[in-house]
Structure formats: C-alpha cells, structure tokens
Amino acid sequence: MTGDDVERRLAARVLTALLRENYAGLHDRVEHRTLEVPGRSVRLMDARPAFLSDLVVDPAQDLRLRDVFAAVHALADPRDDVAAFERECLDALAAMRLHDDARAAVHRRLARIPDGLRRGPGTFYETLAAYNDHPVHPASRGRAGLSLADLGRYAPEFAPSFPLRWAAVRNPALAGPLPGWWPAPADVGLASLADGSALFPVHPLAARQVGGHPGAVLAPEPYLRVAPTLSMRTVAAAPLGHLKMPLPTSTLGVRNRRTIRPGTLPDGALVERLLRRVLQREPALPVLLADEQTYGHAHDPLLAYLVRRFPPETARAHIVPVAALLAEAPDNGYVIERWDVEPLFDTYLSALFSWNVTLFRYGIALEAHQQNVALVLDDSPLRLLVKDNDGALINASRLRERLPPSPGTDPRDLVDRRMTTDDDEALARVFVTITLHLCAAAPALGLAERGLLPWGAGRAMIRERLDEALGPDDAFLRARTLDADTLPAKAMVTAGTLVDKARTGAADINKHYGPPGPNYLRAPHARDPAPTDRTNPPTTPRDPTCC
Template sequence: MTPATVECDDAAAAPGGGGDTAESYLAARVLDALLREDYGGLAVRMTRTKDGVQLVLPTGRRVRLSPGRLYQDFVVAGDESLTLDEVLGTLAGIADPADAGGVAAFTEECRAALRAYELHDAHRAQVLTRLHHEPALPSTGSAGVGACSTVAYETLGAFADHPVYPTSRSRLGLSDAEVTAYAPEFAPSFALRWAAVPIERVTRSGDLPPWWPAAADPSYVPFPVHPLTLHAVRDIPGVVVHDEPYLVVRPTLSMRTVEVDARTHLKLPLATSTLGARNRRSIRPGTLGDGARAERLLREVLLREPDLDVLLADEQTYAHAGHEHLGWMVRRLPPGEIVSVAALLAPSPARPGSRVLDALAGRHCEGNVGALLAGYLRVLFAWNVRLFVTYGVALEAHQQNLSLVFGDGTTRLLVKDNDGLLASPDRLLAAGLSVPDFADRRLLTDDPHALADVFVTITLHLAAAAIAFGAGHGELVAEALEGALAPYGGHPMARLLRARTLDAARLVGKSMVSAGTLVDRARIGAADINKHYGTSGPNYLRRHPRREANQ
C-alpha cells in the first residue's frame, strides 16, 4: 500500500492498504500538523544544513523535510518512515503541562485513526464492489460508466482524508464493530431507534414527512434516535425509548446525517466527536433554528442574484426538545445527479485506477477534467465572492457541505448546513436585507478581516485548493478567483479580499488540532474553536503550475 500520488502533499487521498506504511502515513500527517500549528514551539527545532531542511525531534532523530505545496512551508519528506510512537513521544516532549488532558485525548485520536485505516483497508475492496453494482437512481437522469447514487458519492467522499486535520478517521469512543456498522466509508445500512418526548418540551418547525411514525400517545412526540446515541437518550428524564427500531437509513459523509431516500436526509445528534475531542457531534437546540434562518437569508440573496448557478438544500423542517441529544432536521434535496465535492478525488467504483472526477468528466465534459473543475471553481467563487463583497457574508461551506448537481445540461452548486456562516449586520443592512435574529450571536460580526479568515480557510483552502491541486489542476484556482473579483473593481470589500488572497504574501490557516483537542480551552482564548486562527502558509495562488497535457 502507498498513499495516492497527487500534486499536493496535503491532498485528501488516504492510503489504500494497511501495515507499517499506513502508520508512517498517519504519523507524517500528525507531525505535519504539529509543525504547521507550531505546537509547543516545534518550528524552532527546524534546522538547515548541507543535507537540506530537517526537524530535530526531542530524541535527537533528524527528520528530513521537503517544501510543502499547500498550507505550510515544509512537510515530512515522502521517503521518511516514522512510527506513531515517535511522533506521540515528540508531542509529549514539547507539550505544555497544562495541556496534559488534551495530549492524552489526541493520543487516543491517533490510535483510533490508525485502527480506522486498518478497518477500512480490510473492507475497501468489498465496499467498492458493492457500490459498483449499486446503480444510480433513474431520477438522476445520469447513465453510463461511473454513475452512482447520491449516498454512494457520500460513501466515496468518506474514502478521502480531511486535507489538514490528520486524525479525521477517528471516531472517539466507538468500538470497531460500531465504526463498521455506522461509519459512511463502510456503506452500511441500519434501522433508527425512536423515543417518545413530552409534547410540552418540543419546539418544531415545518410539517412532518409522510414516513414519520404516528404518535401512540398524543401527549408525546416521536423523535428519531441514532443507535449510537441511544444510551444517552435513555438517561434523559421523562423520555421513553421504544423497543422496536423503525426506518432503515444509510449514513452520509457527516455520519450523524443519514439518508432516508434519494431526496431526503435526516440530521441527528451523535454521541461522539470528530475533527477534535471538543468538536462534539451532538446538536445544540439553537443551531437548527440558526441554520434555517441562514438558509432563508441565502435564499433572499439568490432571489436578487438569478445569474448564480446555486441551489440550497431545504432545511426548514426540524425540532428539538431543549437537549443536545434530542433534536433532528429533515433535509430535502433537489432533483439531478448530486455528487459531494468531497468525493471528487475518491476512487471510481466502475473504473479501477480512476477517480470520481474522471468518470464525471467522461459523462458531462467529454472527458475534460480541467473543464469540469474550471466550471466548478467558476460557480464556487462567483457565489462566495458576491456574498462577501455585496452582502458581507462568508460561508463555512467546505467540501463536505458542497455538492455538484448535474441535470438538464447544467452544472449547479448545492449548498447545505449553513449554521456556521459569518455575516456582517452593517453590510446586510446596506444591501437592503434584514439581519437574522441568530440565537448564536457569534454568527454576526462587522470585522471584515474575520469574514476574510472564513473565506480563505474554508472556501479557498478546502473547497477550492484541496480539490484543484489534488487533481493536478492547481493553476485553475487563481484564475477562477481573479475572474470572480474582476467585476467589483475597486470596491473596498473586493480590494480587501484580493489583498488577503491573490496579493497576500502568506495565507492564514486554522489551528485545528490545537483548538479542537490539544490546547487547554482557557489558553486558546477563542470564542469558537472552529474559527481559531494563528497559522499561516505560503500563498499558493502566486504560483501557477502548468497542467499536464490531456490531464
């Protein structure tokens, strides 16, 4: 097994086998992250000699580094072989004593991530074969080699690692059996459990779908419960858990959201953490309402901007009962072939050795991968630049929350899960829009640099660069962003965004491992761990690698 060969060192491709190489791959990703975030002052251990740039570990071992193409200046050289124990020993040696709890939690994350690689390797071929024989639904209007169902693309998206968070495979607290039974990369199906919640506790918006179970007692409301959250719900006073499961579903890429049918998702609290011990997958009661308010704001924008090829998932039907483990949201999807952006670099089940991206290009762009990516980046930046410049809005829509929708000869961008956006009240009012009454006031700011931080770290790094550079077409990113900014000339917000992206000496990054797990929260000083910055990397937009012929 070897990690997939791609253009950028930070590409999201996971290794395709097990054993020592998988461990070395994970160990290098972890050490890269610690170096990128300069945790414990690790960067001062870098040295340059006649043999190149090296990182001196606390044990005295010298690890050779090579230039990093995305997100950071240097990464572990590809031919270095590291063990996880070496890297975790380095972490323990440089950690602040105040971070002991975080270091222990991250050590557990690393062990769980390595085990997840081993499990995935054991099931990978069987899952790909199953997906190959699972045809796309006729309603997608797609046919030919490489077409998949919507949930199959979600499964394939789970084959790819997060571009920067090294232990993204980790599901803390879950057994091997639970991971294979419920994680999306294994393409399982399972039945939901249900609980009866006293009606006086329930806040609900929207009409229930026809498949919702009827209440046996009108004084209670049926709430769906993910099997992994059952133990937590049983402990909630006054809530009755039903013995019989009902409604077979399949997990989407986010794991806590499941597919009910080809056009319907159901988002549920999950009693685990991903992308950091503090990044809990439960659902705070106010989050669902804020997501619905954010969606309505974006729909108002789209009414004013009919030239944008953007669709929004309908996320207006939800309920909660004032508890992080009692809530749900029904997501309704539009017609067409829906392909998660996170799946683009994943292997195509029907064409060994090729990617989903290649199969899509073959069916929709006469085999021209560059044309497909250019079209995606054009829509992505047209939408996000207009939101930023005209309305003062920055979306936390990364590759997991974005999809391409193919249908009727048009490619559109589908956006979902908007509860993490950042919006400027002043800019909204100036544009003639009302300011949403968000329960979480952290969603509002009049600091344009805070908006730019979200744009750079989410739209640019994750939604654009990770995909385009990983596909070998990194030159398209600067070109598409330049084109999106051009119509705004000297507009102050456009000038700011250009200064923070195309013209910047360096690009801001998020300290995801430090904020999500390692550093004691009192020392972070960030109101939102998902918007904690402090790292920077080279501006890859100022380099324009040429694409290979016929790629």
C-alpha cells in the same frame, strides 16, 4: 500499502500539522530542514506546492506515532490534553487500516449499482468520499468513542443500512411540517403519545443514552431503514430527504462533538432564509439550497433532529460532494473522471467563486466545506447544492447596506452570537480557509497528485476564476486573497484537541487560526512541482457505469 506504510504516512501528516500550527513552539526547533524534537531528528522537505506551509515532514523516513507521541509528551504544557490527542491518532490509524481491508469489497458492491440509482441526493458518492482524508486535519478518519464494530455497522464508508430508533420526547420545541414518511406512535410500538410529547428519531448509537434520559421514552420498535451520509450523523431517509440526529462521538478534534446544540437548528434555518433572499436579488447565481426549516429539539444536545429536504432539480442529477470528486471510483479511476476533468473543474470554480464573492459583498461568509457543497451534474449547466448553514459568519452592518432587516432573516435574532461580527478580517479568514483552501486549492492539489491536471494549470484556473468574480469594489477581498503575502490557516489539532478554549482564546474552535501560510496563488517559484506526465486529461466521459 502495508500497515507500517499507513502508520508512517499518518505520523508524518500529524507532525506536519503540529509544525504548521507551531504547537509548543515547534518552529523554533527547525534548522536546515531538520526538526529537532526530544529523542530524535525529523527530516523535513519543501512542500510541493507550498499549500498551507512551506515545509512538511518527509513521509519516506521511518517515523511512527510513538515518535510523535514522545515528542508531544516532552514538549506539551501540563494542561494540554495529550491523552485525548493520542487516542484520536490511534483511532484514525485503526480506521485507516480497516478502510484498506474493506474498500475492495465495498467497491464491488457499489459497482453493481446501476447508473439511475447513483443519482439524486443519496449515499453513493458519500460512501466513496468517506475513504478520503480531510485536506487539513490529519486524523479525520477517527471517530472518538466508537468501536470498529460500530463503524462497520453505521459508518458511511461501509455502505450499511440500518433501522432507526425513535423516542417520545416531552415538551419539545418544534418547527416546520413533518414529512410523510414520519412514523405514527403505533409504528414504533407505542400506543399513543402523552400530551405535549413528540416522536424524535434516535440514532442506534445514541439509543442507550436517550433511553436513560428523563425527558424521553425510547420506543420499543425500530422504524425506517436509512443509510449514512458522509457526516455519519445524517442519514438518507427518503429519495429527497435526509435526517440529521445527534451522534455521541467527536470528529476533527475531541472538542468537536457530533451531538446537536439546540441553538444551531433555528440559526441554520435563519441563515438559509437569508441566503434565499440573496438569491432572489441575485437570480443568475448557479446555486440550489437544501430546505432545513423542519426541526425539533428538547433543549438538550442528545434530543434533537433536522429534516433536510432537497430541491426537485436534484432528483435525477448526480449529486457529487466536493469531498467525493477525488475519491476512487468503484471500477477504476476517480469520480471526477466520469466528466471532462479540466472543463468541469473550471466551471465548478466559476460557480464557487461567483457565489461566495457575492455573499462576501453582503457581509456573509459560509463555512460550507467539502462535505456541505455538492456539484449538481446533469444535462443542465452545473449548479452548486449548499446545505448546513449553521456555521456562517455575518457582518450585520454590511448586510443591512444591501438587504434591509426583515422578520425571519435578521442576524440579530441568531441564538449563537458568535455568528455575527463587525470585522471584515474575520469574514475574509473564513472565505480563505473554507472557500479558497478547502473547496478550491485542495481539490486542485488532489488533481495534480493523481495526474489528472497539473498544479500549475489548476492554480491558474483558481486565480483566473477568482479574479473574474472579484469586481472593482472588492479591493478588500482581493487584497486578502490574490494579492496577499500570506494566507491564514486553521490550527485544527491545537484547538480541537490539545489546548482548551480558555488558553487558545478561541470563541469557536472551528475558527481558530495558527501562523499564516504561504500564498500559493502568487507567481510560481522553484518549489512548485513539475508538470505530471499526464498533462492532458480525458476529453470524453468514461463509461457511465464507471463511477
């Protein structure tokens, strides 16, 4: 793919997202499959299948980012942050071109990694996933404020490793026991720590800001070589340990800062404890949880950390994030082709829906997207690994009907009150946009696009497994999914970058919704794609070194 092809594809995705979100009233400018914007006409085509929207911008036409920018400039409200939107798109384009240049060399390095070292919660599959686009946000590969050199040194798609910096932080709030690999002051060049101080890890990209912070003293010596995961601000620090730190950048919208708000740490820990209570009541659910009970913060988004410990069952398994299933493997094919595609996807959907439908009955909806849900694949039956629970939404009154409040798991103790609701419609929107759209339908669509499983077969699996998970008392959720006329869709570009919260009315930019989209789960219609040539996926695994 040439550089011009990359830009045309990105421009089409960006304008499709703006049209889907009805930014600046774009719906009113559509007539006869043509979008009329100032300066030009844009050809539209039927979405095949109709995932999130009925119409998309035809990527075959000569559309460039400058055309999209000109249209947005002409139509935007003067208060819209058009400059940030343009930077975000240009950052994404630069990253996409860099990825195209680097991918072959990175894959050659990864291909030399033996199978045993690809197992466990490391970074092998995370690196592969980083080359895939987000299913909804068109500029997901951009990271605001970071140079291409920064990406090469620290971003997961380049499979780097680097030593961490550390800082002595005054008067922190601490929780949980530290791991054995945590440094002593002498390890980082400090003679000792002042009373009331503690060592915090510091990402090298945040070292300058932390070094100038009045509440911290940056240690002179780096310590502990780490490798970035898909989130970039989280790194693999030990065979069963990850470390999350603030990163001075934004992704999926300039308002989505990748620092760490202090309240998210105790909130995520509380939700994890709550999920463990659910699993005690529902032991048949095929789910493992990461331990996120060790953290520290100094009441500042730049001074914080989270230690993530993985269960021992993950040590010798392939831990494949949902985001990595459709990634290109280092040798050939796609990651999912290491296993039998159709039965694996079917089993995954069964686990996904049994877990999330059960949680919905308890009044819980997790924002566990493709990055935070992984498949645990070994000789045992498939399990899901779930992490990073600080974006959950909880109906506390519904929860109390099934789980009486107990110390340490009471939603009334959450710092972020936006995580509680008395509205089941809000819970259903999270279920649909995260579990259904991102974790079920988007992979099914990707399988069809790659010729691994026809869309009709994938959609049928989603319908059947969701129907199987929904019981007789789940009429509300059934009405919002299988039987709904339309399905909610997020307005990620509008809320994340272009329009501020005061005007969108979004309490949480990650839970802001645009116009509803078609329900792709309903009966097939003429615009669904015909079956691909490759209707029979492999029934035997590839060579185990393939991916």
